[in-house]
Amino acid sequence: MPKLSAAIRHSVAFTLNGVPRTVEVEPRTLLTDALRHGLGMTGTHVGCEHGVCGACTVAIDGAMARACLTLAVAAEGCDLRTVESLAPAPGRLGVLQAAFKRHHALQCGFCTAGILMSLDTYLRRHPNPSREDLTLVIGGHLCRCTGYAPIVAAALDAAAELRGTSEHPEDAAHA
């Protein structure tokens, strides 16, 4: 990676939710800030900025990552996905999102984007998870509202439904 001057802003290019984007950042700018304030993608939330809460989780090249612990410049050339990518069309919800709605798996919704992104990333690679598997994935996130049980239930429900659909057509590409 080239050495970047702290004194100037740099243009970083990546694919965001399937669309090529560029954003001007300082070398120290966090990916959360670049997404939220640089690109207006405010669906990714910031709950702690020290890697514990998981609210900022996004997918980078198909792997879940804490955007608050990622420098925006490190996303150069990467394939990023955020919560804004989950709905199949404006005004509609994907399988996982709909399961969250059915199960009352969110209250304030602040933690939700991160949990959705972790589960989405996980389910693409592990289509047959057990309750324990999903609990562990969700265990990487903090939610202060729901008590988690409805989130686990929604994740199990979504996993079952996804096995019967082709919502993750790019699974093959990631396999």
Place this chain on the structure above:
Amino acid sequence: MGIQGERFIRPSAERVEDAALLSGGGRYIDDLGVRPGTLHAAIVRSPHAHADLLSVDKAAALSLPGVAAVITGADLVGVTAGLVPALRVSVDARAIAVDRVRYVGEPVAIVVAADRYRAEDGADLVNVRYRSRPAVVDPEAALGEGAPVLHEDAGSNLMSDRRFRYGDPDAAFAAAAHSLAVTVRYPRNTGSPMECYGVVAEYDPHEDAYDVLANFQGPFSIHAVMARALKVPGNRLRLRTPPDSGGSFGVKQGVAPYAVLIGAAARIVGRPVKWVEDRLEHLAGSVSATNRVTTLTAAFDGEGRVTALDWDQLEDCGAYLRAPEPATLYRMHGNMTGAYAIPHVRIRNRVVLTNKLPTGLVRGFGGPQVYYPLERLMQRIARHLGLDPLEVIRRNLIPADAFPYRTATGALYDSGDYQRALDDAARHGGLADLLDRRDAARAAGRLYGIGFTAAVEPSVSNMGYITAVLTPAERAKAGPKNGAQSTATVTLDPVGTVTVQVASVPQGQGHRTVLAGIVADVLGIPAAQVRVTTDLDTAKDAWSIASGNYSSRFAAAVAGVAHLAATRLRDKLARIAGAQLNIRAEDLVFGGGRVSSRTNPDASLPFARVAATSHWSPGLVPDDVGAAIRETAFWTPPELTAPDAEDHVASSLCHGFIFDFCGVEVDRATGKLRIDRYVTMHDCGVILHPGMVEGQVRGGFVQALGAAVYEELVYGEDGAFLSGTLADYLLPTATEVPDLRILHVESPSPFTPLGAKGVGEGNCMSTPVCLANAVADALDLDNVDLPLTPAKLRALVAEADEPPPPAGHRSAAPAAKAGDRTLRGAGATVVTASPEAVWALLLDPDVLASVIPGAHGVNKLSDTHFTADVTLGVGPVKGRYAADITLSDLDPPRGATLTGTVSGGLGDGGGTGRVTLEPDGTGGTRIGYTYEAAVGGKVAAVGGRLLDGAARVVIGGFFAALARRAGGADRTGPLRRLLAPLLALMGIKS
């Protein structure tokens, strides 16, 4: 009630809030755009628990490009005033320190800059000088002779001392066959919502008016406090809330001081200013629940029937008393006898200040602090008498035929059948099975216990309860305060669709969904045709002091007033439709999107047409009806009377009931608590939305689990704050949540429009003590305080039965003394240089500068006094520190004692080290060192777990570098090595 038969309850209604929140479309405060030119603030905070503020040097920060201003407390003295509490005391509770800091995290300066990064750069460069003072963190110590006094003008740390007497407690205690006391030290914790505080403020000098957007949650009585702190009349503080808020649990009441601070900053810089709190600030500087020391004594007979209670409560509100405190202490005043019929009560309530974060609203608000001693006491009574604890609870419950029931202290319990709730819970929750499991576990030698708790969950607070902190004479002078005004507005637009506006300021509780359903049912239209807005604008929307989202008031009060407003509007529409159809209004029904005759379905009009009439055809509206366009209803329950001359306090309107039991097992070797099963029975009156009620119960339960087992805002004895990250303040995750069984019985409240009661706070009150009772049962203990951490339980296990440790395990070490953060270490290294050469090295500033990790320069002030600039990092926290080191007990070339302090924006510390130099027999030197140090400030708050390791690394690094220097031909510089331990200590801190 006139609403029977209407639908209201939608068991599976999906929430209208969810689609946007699931798609990244939420509109939380940091997602909203700001005006062009808006500046961003970062706050410089005190690393000291108690210190004089000597000077704030802004120059370096101001020289940074992009920094617009550095604003101190002194700069704001003329612009702001303090945030007055409910109690007249000589405590200047400002939002920012002026000449003294009184807790770690207290704002000292605001740096305003072009963006947040630059504001934080500026904050790092603000150089604040302090002179530390002794701090006091323990509430009992704060009352002691010679304790440091936080506010000299107040005379002492004791802010309030009130005594209450109900019935004849003296006679009851004198006549009682038995009496027993428990003393509980309830620790500090907080709601820790996932979204922190945020404020965007601007000031209009032409109108002398503030416009503040903040994720505040109410109560809006605080609006008056904020306006006063900003020195403007109420109508010149326009306070708005964002459409979405990322949780609150009471805590976002505490954004109020920051709304004042950022508003004042905007005024000074003449531009809008935005501030978003980070998590480190939130844990150190937002709001904590109170910690409380309670001694509760009961008088009881041989059957375990309690006749009298004697409460001695010492409430610790932190460094300042800010509105609405000391409300935590009085919120439960009507409920001090819990679920029990106890006629005689004595109470002493004291409020004390200590060098900790000021307190405020946190879910459960006063309930956990009351039920912990009360329900521990009930278990202790059973133990004392050799009775079944459940039987002791049952014998004392308020009889089912006694409702509405007036408690000794003045609450009017609306409804309930506690006995039935107990029976149902035992049956459907599988108590018999749990008892068998306990027997089996114990037979196998395992530590298994069962706990019970009965609790009354108050909701819809009386805005007047806090005046119980005043004497009846003081109250009479101030005039009575009471009630709980709730409000809702229903508006019909020109195409006949419906908008509802409420001042309930939700943070995820689904108010919009519930209200859309209620209003739609009243008007006979689909819920999808009703749109609800819950963001509040105090300049335009209806509100009152009780507005906001707290004391579980939504279902009981807000939903009811929305029903009232919709019903009033419907009755007007009925008369308008009746005039057009020539049918009496009473004969019309609203349903299926039409207004129709009850008897002749052909006689009907579309709802939208009737609803639009007042806009388009006011001539068709009967004269005595008036425009049916907008209806605002206010509702306050008559039961919420002001405290009377005998101090009877109707503190809340509704009283739900909770009965919990659980089975737990404590691992002998590790002290880990395993919850085998937890059963919680709720009676919250009419359930408006079962899914949301379940969400409230589950969420509240897990917060309570955190408070019981994992979470504590820890302060060192010197006031250093030690829980500054979510890796230190541990919230439960999905993997810690046990099997929870939720049960319900339903006793509708006769006092609320829909029969509903609050439900969101109960488990925060009942669960911590239920788990503690189970642990006490498992370990056969009389006393146990929270949190029930593995370390504490392991020590208790060891005390209780000292079992032979399992193979390979050492017996449990005693738990470390709370608050002892001393770092201790020792080490040795061998270098090839002689002791004399090493000695010379240690006294050479240049050498020191080259071997001290992170040193930018060492200045020699005298042969034995050095200063240095060092950059040190601990975990995530790296900072620059000024170190000051003196050498004493010089014994050249054999040894010296180093004493030093470090201070910097991220923290401070001090310590001593002894370095010894001994010939190693081969011409070289064996260098030995021991050190002892303590650190404070941010580094202690966020790096506490890492300090020991970091100390070893820094000190080890120093000696390694020194050894390299001393090992070479002309290497020198051992002083540096001497310094290193000190610096390391400090650095560690950094």
